[in-house]
Amino acid sequence: MSDMRMSSTVADARNRARRLFDGAEFDESLEVAERGLAEAPDDVELLVLAGRAGVEAGAPAAVDHLRRATELAPDDAGAWHHLGEALAAEGRMEEADQAFRRTVELDPEDQVALTHLGHTALATGRNEEGVGYLARAADIAHAFSTASVSLVDMYRSFGQYGEALEHARRVAHATADDPLGWLDVAELSLQVGRLDESRTTFDRLRELDDVPGHEAYPLHGMLLVEIRRQRWDAAEDLAGQALTIDPHGLGTDVAAFTRAQHGEAPEGAEPPPTQVEVEQALFSSLADYRRVLADSRRLGAGDIVG
């Protein structure tokens, strides 16, 4: 439809709907766009606007508008991209996956769509494929991207600690305030035997995380490093520090273990725990730490408003 023939009401609806959308007035934007669609039901731009506003407003019609837009303009990567997001917002992962796949076919450099596609693949159980898309997205982004955040977790779960560490470093440096990024670096460098990097990162984490109650977690990480390095004096010093925070918890066992490494007899009747037991307990503490930090990660991101 040419501008000449386009009725002024439709042009007006597009402009107003877009302005309202940009001003985050999504209900109003949707309403204006839908009124415009009553005049021009096949206007792709209005359909996309109505769909996007509908996604933000939580309107069930959003998917229909965007689906219609992709039928009218099957080569419009943007329309497919927005359809994918609308479907993902509804939890319709298989359909979202198809929409993002089409987006990427039309626009192979759409890094955001690749990231979405990676996640929809992961959400539908195609882990290796998902990781492939995420890796492509991360390559296009060069430095930090959402893809890297998920790649850290996925590579870790595959046991590919080197790859995981590489992305963890990107994430940690890009989001320097987020302790979870540094915990990943610290743990993964421990896994690949980069003990100096691990120790430095746990030190940094101890400095960074100022949440009361978290004090013992980085100490547990440092203890793991020193035990791996068999630096028993350093380990004993850290165990002593852990004891001051944590008089009845893990610190007691770790102190008993480090004392035993010096050949000291145990204080009580019980034999000191073994290195395997101590490491297991410390790793499990770090797993708890990961959970509490993961719970807070969202607090630094975009709003969730009901």
Next chain:
Amino acid sequence: MADLATTATRAVSTEWFRCPACQAFVYHKRLKRNLGVCPECNHHFRLKLSERLAQLLDTDSFEERSGDLEPLDALSFVDSKPYTDRIRDAQRKTGLRAGAVYGTGTIDSLPVVVAAIDFAFIGGSMSGAVGEAITRAAELALETRTPLLVISASGGARMQEGCISLMQMAKTTQAVARLAEEGVLFMSLLTDPTYGGVSASYATLGDVLISEPGAHIGFAGPTVIEQTIREQLPDGFQTAEFLLEHGMLDIVEPRENLRRTIRNLLDLHAAAEAARQNRDGGTAAQLPSPEGAAPVTDPAQITVREPWEVVQLARHIDRPRMLDLVGFTFDEFHELRGDRLFGEDAAIVGGLARLGELTVMVLGQQKGHTTSELMEHNFGMPEPEGYRKGMRLMRYAARFKLPLVTLVDTPGAYPGLGAEQRGQSVAISESIMLMSRLPVPIVTVVTGEGGSGGALALATSDRVLMMENAYYSVISPEGCSTILFKDASAAPRAAKVLRITSPELLALGVMDAIVPEPPEGAQTDPAASGANLRAAIIASLARLLQLHREELLAQRYERFRKFGAPGLQPVLPPITGET
């Protein structure tokens, strides 16, 4: 907040979140639609303060009053860096000035004063500024007699503020104590995580303590009580569910229900406040007009049944139980839980209820009908925790001048080892004493079994009624039979001589009136029985609400003073025929 918000950097900008509980990747817009709850496993993600307020309050209703609050470096504290730098970092990171906000807002148009802590600001730790926001909110609530809602999320004390942080525990506590003294509602929403100086001060002192599934709440932080290698912590340790089970919370509600739950509490308290402005103890005008049959005060009008038959009817598995009757009798009921001491005992159920426009506190023993219900409620036999929960709710009723209605249906207080260790006798005696001087009208109806002290602990009231086929006794007929007749099978005879039926107890003055039942018993028509119960409660309250506090307490004293007093105690004629 606005000026800092624009300069705040985002720690992570990501569109997909991995659920820490089930590891599913969740698209952020889906998470947003689901109020920040994982659609796969229901894990409740932590919310930012702005999100929380937006979820609970009416749109655009929040008017912040804490714009001038800022952390104060009273100690000129320096660790690896000056505390002032730490504050600046937190302000940049969160876009907040103080780590907590307070102001006014509405929930479904009902006014509320709100204070809230942001966990992202130095772990929500209790600074002077955080304490100030909460205290000022409490003072505003007191001044305007507006309910207070405080939303907490905190790792504990702010070490960098030393003893000034510690003193916030006292400062905030004394502020909410004044609300309790003056009967202004304080609702405390404890969100994940709430620890240390916050959980050990104002946050656990609300009239109602509310939390979300899976929220972590405790005194010592999670790592401090980290299990040693050879020790296991119980499942769900320090979660909201764990605390609920141990009597420390009233309500654990999924996020989607929180706004409605808080709204209902506000609504019930708005009615109570309206009554308070009018007269102490609610107003009779708020009561609905009764529709069931009127209570009976003439023993001759009650169908005479064999006492043993009455016992069987009172115990009938289909007889309407406390919660059934609450459903028929009241227009709304919102359960409150926990004794705040040791445990939640489901043998006693209590909560706020609405009767017409009148807000009342309801308490009673619950049994249930099926085996699993009976087990869950311990066959209506309360432990000390049940009575202590009851007393907590009685004090709640007194604080807000809410009439108290108790429904009694118990074989007796639970006679176990643990119950003795935790003071079953003391719990019962204290409950009787508390009721005897509670400065609000109390109506009790014995609806099924009135088992001795375990029943009386909820029945030291201004008006004591019983349903036609209920019984009330100092000992079970079976127990009496064994002890006095040396023969367990003589229970029917014991039932007869103990004089436990409604017409006999009415004649003895133990009962004030009888609630009629359908001819074959309440189990044949629970709804009709409920309507009669409702009518009886309305009639009793209508009279009691006319009395001033002093008259009420004097009459209650006299009511129980007369039992066994020469010249005052009616005496029954001997039973004719064979016993």
